[in-house]
Amino acid sequence: xxxxxxxxxxxxxxxxxxxxxxxxxxxxxxxxxxxxxxxxxxxxxxxxxxxxxxxxxxxxxxxxxxxxxxxxxxxxxxxxxxxxxxxxxxxxxxxxxxxxxxxxxxxxxxxxxxxxxxxxxxxxxxxxxxxxxxxxxxxxxxxxxxxxxxxxxxxxxxxxxxxxxxxxxxxxxxxxxxxxxxxxxxxxxxxxxxxxxxxxxxxxxxxxxxxxxxxxxxxxxxx
Amino acid sequence: xxxxxxxxxxxxxxxxxxxxxxxxxxxxxxxxxxxxxxxxxxxxxxxxxxxxxxxxxxxxxxxxxxxxxxxxxxxxxxxxxxxxxxxxxxxxxxxxxxxxxxxxxxxxxxxxxxxxxxxxxxxxxxxxxxxxxxxxxxxxxxxxxxxxxxxxxxxxxxxxxxxxxxxxxxxxxxxxxxxxxxxxxxxxxxxxxxxxxxxxxxxxxxxxxxxxxxxxxxx
Numbered sequence: 001x002x003x004x005x006x007x008x009x010x011x012x013x014x015x016x017x018x019x020x021x022x023x024x025x026x027x028x029x030x031x032x033x034x035x036x037x038x039x040x041x042x043x044x045x046x047x048x049x050x051x052x053x054x055x056x057x058x059x060x061x062x063x064x065x066x067x068x069x070x071x072x073x074x075x076x077x078x079x080x081x082x083x084x085x086x087x088x089x090x091x092x093x094x095x096x097x098x099x100x101x102x103x104x105x106x107x108x109x110x111x112x113x114x115x116x117x118x119x120x121x122x123x124x125x126x127x128x129x130x131x132x133x134x135x136x137x138x139x140x141x142x143x144x145x146x147x148x149x150x151x152x153x154x155x156x157x158x159x160x161x162x163x164x165x166x167x168x169x170x171x172x173x174x175x176x177x178x179x180x181x182x183x184x185x186x187x188x189x190x191x192x193x194x195x196x197x198x199x200x201x202x203x204x205x206x207x208x209x210x211x212x213x214x215x216x217x218x219x220x221x222x223x
Numbered sequence: 224x225x226x227x228x229x230x231x232x233x234x235x236x237x238x239x240x241x242x243x244x245x246x247x248x249x250x251x252x253x254x255x256x257x258x259x260x261x262x263x264x265x266x267x268x269x270x271x272x273x274x275x276x277x278x279x280x281x282x283x284x285x286x287x288x289x290x291x292x293x294x295x296x297x298x299x300x301x302x303x304x305x306x307x308x309x310x311x312x313x314x315x316x317x318x319x320x321x322x323x324x325x326x327x328x329x330x331x332x333x334x335x336x337x338x339x340x341x342x343x344x345x346x347x348x349x350x351x352x353x354x355x356x357x358x359x360x361x362x363x364x365x366x367x368x369x370x371x372x373x374x375x376x377x378x379x380x381x382x383x384x385x386x387x388x389x390x391x392x393x394x395x396x397x398x399x400x401x402x403x404x405x406x407x408x409x410x411x412x413x414x415x416x417x418x419x420x421x422x423x424x425x426x427x428x429x430x431x432x433x434x435x436x437x438x439x440x441x442x
Binding site: 005064066067068069070072073076077079080083084142167173177182189192193196198199203204 | 236248270283284287288290291292293294296300302303304305310365378382383384385386388389395398399400407408409410413414417421424425428
């Protein structure tokens with residue numbers, strides 16, 4: 001019990017350190033999400049390319065990145081690129097790693113979003129004289145992205161938690177800070193519990209928000 | 224001492240394939256744990272008993288709110304302070320299984336609620352108890368619906384076992400880390416380990432896509 005008493009004595013200090021590290025967790029999450037949103041859309045569109053070669057490469061990208069652990073991808077980017085002369089510091093390496101990985105998932109989300117827009121929409125677009133490209137940009141994508149929002153939100157919540165893996169390349173996020181605290185205090189149970197609570201405090205409100213978004217958008221489609 | 228890349232690969236590959244066997248074993252054990260725990264949680268949530276349902280819901284929300292890594296760290300580094308010391312491999316299986324149980328229970332729940340209401344009513348009309356209805360009418364149909372998402376979960380789990388390397392459980396990623404600190408060739412070694420994961424996961428992924436197509440046609 002003395003361990004718990006000691007823990008409560010240093011709790012404010014620990015919390016402050018973890019909260020400061022939470023900024024990095026959020027940076028990795030938002031940075032990774034941004035890369036994934038843009039690259040994922042590009043890949044989803046390239047998969048629909050009329051050039052077979054381009055479409056196959058985009059599909060291969062999705063398959064490869066979805067079948068390899070994100071930890072392996074982080075190691076290749078951080079340790080592998082470092083070995084051949086491209087040293088990247090942990091934070092950008094994590095953002096690039098999660099971004100490249102997430103792009104594969106988001107490409108699939110966009111794809112099913114695009115496919116669930118009724119065909120008549122594209123035909124109506126070309127009926128009023130839009131080119132294929134215009135119809136995609138002005139008619140299909142706005143609807144597809146709206147459909148994709150809830151799964152994108154779910155992906156974002158998942159990414160917030162997965163960013164803990166960046167501890168393996170020493171990115172100074174929550175898990176890394178917690179591990180450092182434990183090395184100084186030996187209070188592993190207490191500090192990892194505190195860390196888990198912090199993640200829950202961040203992810204639960206977000207996932208409730210996504211659930212509300214899901215209910216709203218499913219209502220909109222039915223109406 | 225090997226000198227060319229193919230020779231290096233020939234040195235690494237047997238060790239990495241042996242470690243990949245551990246990865247598969249870890250994934251299979253955690254998978255079995257997760258699908259059993261998930262079924263218990265899903266039935267508890269649908270049981271209609273408030274306390275049971277509330278406990279299951281809390282479990283699912285808490286576990287899904289925290290990273291799997293946090294659970295692994297708590298089990299492996301935290302439990303020893305309570306006098307419970309588990310080997311890393313077992314800690315990883317338990318942690319990944321406990322984590323997966325929460326996700327799988329949500330998959331089951333969605334599957335069970337996707338079975339048409341009329342099925343339940345029809346079963347009760349012919350005099351089945353609610354237990355019999357669940358066992359003979361709902362679950363067999365729900366099982367079909369949940370197969371593709373369970374498959375996707377299995378693929379995710381296979382990759383997530385890599386996280387167990389962070390508590391020092393002996394599997395593919397840990398072996399790759401050891402080899403890369405021995406040979407100083409992280410790029411080649413991690414790419415090779417990535418290729419091995421791909422070889423294990425790609426057939427699963429193709430299988431899930433096949434299932435999805437077949438089930439869509441069945442509707």
